Amino acid sequence: ADIISTVEFNYTGDLLATGDKGGRVVIFQREQETKSRPLSRGEYNVYSTFQSHEPEFDYLKSLEIEEKINKIRWLPQQNAAHFLLSTNDKTIKLWKISERDKRAEGYNLKDEDGRLREPCRVTELRVPTLKPMDLMVEASPRRTFANAHTYHINSISVNSDYATYLSADDLRINLWHLEVTNRSFNIVDIKPANMEELTEVITAAEFHPHHCNTFVYSSSKGTIRLCDMRSAALCDQHSKFFEEPEDPSSRSFFSEIISSISDVKFSHSGRYMMTRDYLSVKVWDLNMENRPVETYQVHEYLRSKLCSLYENDCIFDKFECCWNGSDSTIMTGSYNNFFRTFERETHRDVTLEASRESSKPRAVLKPRKVCTTGKRKKDEITVDSLDFNKKILHTAWHPMENIIAVAATNNLYLFQEKVN
Amino acid sequence: MFVRGLKRKCFDGEEDIEGTLAGIKAIPSYNLQRQSLLDMSLVKLQLCHMLVEPNLCRSVLIANTVRQIQEEMTQDGTWQMINTQSTGQASLDRLVSTDILCRSARDQAEGKHVPAYGTFNKDFESDHAQDSSETMSTASSVQAPRNLQSNVWEMENPQENKGNFQKSLDQIFETLENKSPNSVEDLFSEVDNSYYDLDTMLTGMMSNTKMGHCDSLETFSSPTNAASNSNCKSDLNDLDHIVEILVES
Numbered sequence: 324a325d326i327i328s329t330v331e332f333n334y335t336g337d338l339l340a341t342g343d344k345g346g347r348v349v350i351f352q353r354e355q356e357t358k359s360r361p362l363s364r365g366e367y368n369v370y371s372t373f374q375s376h377e378p379e380f381d382y383l384k385s386l387e388i389e390e391k392i393n394k395i396r397w398l399p400q401q402n403a404a405h406f407l408l409s410t411n412d413k414t415i416k417l418w419k420i421s422e423r424d425k426r427a428e429g430y431n432l433k434d435e436d437g438r439l440r441e442p443c444r445v446t447e448l449r450v451p452t453l454k455p456m457d458l459m460v461e462a463s464p465r466r467t468f469a470n471a472h473t474y475h476i477n478s479i480s481v482n483s484d485y486a487t488y489l490s491a492d493d494l495r496i497n498l499w500h501l502e503v504t505n506r507s508f509n510i511v512d513i514k515p516a517n518m519e520e521l522t523e524v525i526t527a528a529e530f531h532p533h534h535c536n537t538f539v540y541s542s543s544k545g546t547i548r549l550c551d552m553r554s555a556a557l558c559d560q561h562s563k564f565f566e567e568p569e570d571p572s573s574r575s576f577f578s579e580i581i582s583s584i585s586d587v588k589f590s591h592s593g594r595y596m597m598t599r600d601y602l603s604v605k606v607w608d609l610n611m612e613n614r615p616v617e618t619y620q621v622h623e624y625l626r627s628k629l630c631s632l633y634e635n636d637c638i639f640d641k642f643e644c645c646w647n648g649s650d651s652t653i654m655t656g657s658y659n660n661f662f663r664t665f666e667r668e669t670h671r672d673v674t675l676e677a678s679r680e681s682s683k684p685r686a687v688l689k690p691r692k693v694c695t696t697g698k699r700k701k702d703e704i705t706v707d708s709l710d711f712n713k714k715i716l717h718t719a720w721h722p723m724e725n726i727i728a729v730a731a732t733n734n735l736y737l738f739q740e741k742v743n
Numbered sequence: 744m745f746v747r748g749l750k751r752k753c754f755d756g757e758e759d760i761e762g763t764l765a766g767i768k769a770i771p772s773y774n775l776q777r778q779s780l781l782d783m784s785l786v787k788l789q790l791c792h793m794l795v796e797p798n799l800c801r802s803v804l805i806a807n808t809v810r811q812i813q814e815e816m817t818q819d820g821t822w823q824m825i826n827t828q829s830t831g832q833a834s835l836d837r838l839v840s841t842d843i844l845c846r847s848a849r850d851q852a853e854g855k856h857v858p859a860y861g862t863f864n865k866d867f868e869s870d871h872a873q874d875s876s877e878t879m880s881t882a883s884s885v886q887a888p889r890n891l892q893s894n895v896w897e898m899e900n901p902q903e904n905k906g907n908f909q910k911s912l913d914q915i916f917e918t919l920e921n922k923s924p925n926s927v928e929d930l931f932s933e934v935d936n937s938y939y940d941l942d943t944m945l946t947g948m949m950s951n952t953k954m955g956h957c958d959s960l961e962t963f964s965s966p967t968n969a970a971s972n973s974n975c976k977s978d979l980n981d982l983d984h985i986v987e988i989l990v991e992s
Contacts, residue, residue, distance in 0.1 A: 387795050
């Protein structure tokens with residue numbers, strides 16, 4: 324199994340898609356509750372697996388284009404089939420996943436095994452009939468949106484109009500129409516005329532969940548810009564600019580690096596947005612630009628280790644974050660296969676671990692604690708014994724229920740709220 | 744190998760002229776920590792992923808860190824002082840690293856077309872190739888092979904080009920040795936934003952980034968402010984020659 328690089332529930336939560344470093348997409352489907360297997364409700368089983376992207380070679384630059392799936396975004400379901408967008412560094416693809424459970428039999432021009440019949444042998448006409456067959460799930464690429472990005476695509480976001488979507492790379496954001504593959508419109512371009520002057524890149528972008536003219540993008544300098552597509556064709560001028568003033572007492576050479584935003588997500592309500600930087604998660608009110616309304620420390624104990632984390636490159640890890648369906652709780656990952664959830668109203672937070680050793684199926688997860696002071700209590704883990712190779716970068720929360728998907732390197736964990 | 748492991752200096756309180764952490768004798772001075780961070784950052788920028796394009800965000804963040812350190816060092820006036828107090832091989836290594844920084848900067852200043860040594864410039868070139876209209880395409884396609892050249896050189900002819908680079912490195916070392924100690928300052932050019940131009944030039948030199956002195960750097964305190972500004976100049980005419988060699992290879 325390859326390293327999982329993205330996790331995403333669809334709009335109903337019945338399907339869960341994962342993309343991996345090898346360019347494959349695996350879709351899980353939630354089992355329906357049945358009388359014969361009452362415990363199976365909530366279980367997700369493999370529904371479809373397909374190779375979305377293949378490695379490519381850019382001959383002009385003599386560089387490989389990785390097949391790693393950077394993001395998957397589902398489209399809202401409009402008919403029996405399911406559609407999703409998956410992207411690697413350069414190319415976005417629209418996939419159709421459809422079920423086939425019937426087969427036509429009794430063709431006139433060909434035999435049951437598919438061989439063509441000789442026309443002179445056909446003496447009578449019959450109407451083919453549909454017979455049931457074993458369920459087959461087919462994935463077929465319907466659109467390929469290529470050659471629009473010079474830099475590496477880090478985000479895709481489907482618009483609330485369900486007709487357009489944006490794709491963002493390090494320096495540009497493009498707007499696409501789902502039906503049109505040979506043209507996209509550039510809506511943000513922060514590339515300087517002289518590349519030597521480059522000091523800031525785009526790290527994430529997302530459309531507003533309700534206002535189809537509004538989107539945000541975050542930067543490596545810890546700022547978020549909200550843009551309105553009605554104001555201009557090229558949204559280089561932002562409508563709102565979100566930045567928290569720096570705390571001068573905690574300034575260091577690593578300040579900028581740890582302020583770089585790795586993920587931005589609107590709340591389901593559309594009133595708030597959440598950003599993830601290296602050490603914290605911040606919730607912003609879209610009406611207030613000068614500071615976030617809430618800040619949650621994910622792993623503050625790492626602040627004194629920044630130099631080591633810079634040396635081993637962990638400081639550049641891009642953690643994602645997500646909201647639950649009601650926007651009451653937020654979740655993000657950390658190291659040592661830890662992930663954290665924060666309840667906004669009650670200010671309760673918990674650290675949990677996604678690993679086989681620490682949890683048996685259907686057992687309640689035990690909260691974990693990292694020891695930050697000298698004295699280590701029982702069951703606590705010291706900062707130095709954290710495994711920085713076990714990082715949880717990708718998590719997803721079911722849109723309606725308390726079911727979460729956590730990707731721990733090449734394993735996917737699904738946790739569910741215990742219902743008595 | 745271009746950057747060998749830097750010799751770690753053991754500084755205790757008495758030898759530490761620059762010590763801003765007075766009283767904490769075991770921890771190396773702030774300036775030494777800062778220099779180590781600078782060296783580490785330069786190595787990170789130079790490390791290349793031969794086949795896959797390096798992460799632009801990471802490169803930009805490291806480059807910004809380097810720029811920040813060098814700005815502060817220039818303000819401090821410690822830019823020169825650090826090098827006069829160091830000895831032998833270690834100082835040469837540092838000189839070489841900053842020398843190469845200066846070379847790119849100097850070439851920029853002279854308006855030379857330095858064909859795409861860095862990720863950023865490479866992208867810029869190929870971006871031009873993609874964005875340009877019909878009339879520009881000839882010009883772009885002329886640039887593109889040169890791009891390819893400088894980009895591919897270490898992949899297709901690693902031995903030959905390493906040899907060339909080694910030759911140019913030797914020339915740098917030669918020039919440095921021939922200079923009198925006082926003209927060390929002359930080797931530094933104005934610090935510029937173009938550190939990441941080094942990328943392709945120094946690719947293929949996979950250096951060992953294991954730097955053991957990170958633990959001491961954890962106690963980094965806020966940077967001090969100093970006023971003086973020092974301008975550095977480069978006067979190596981051999982640079983042109985070296986650049987030519989690299990371009991033609």
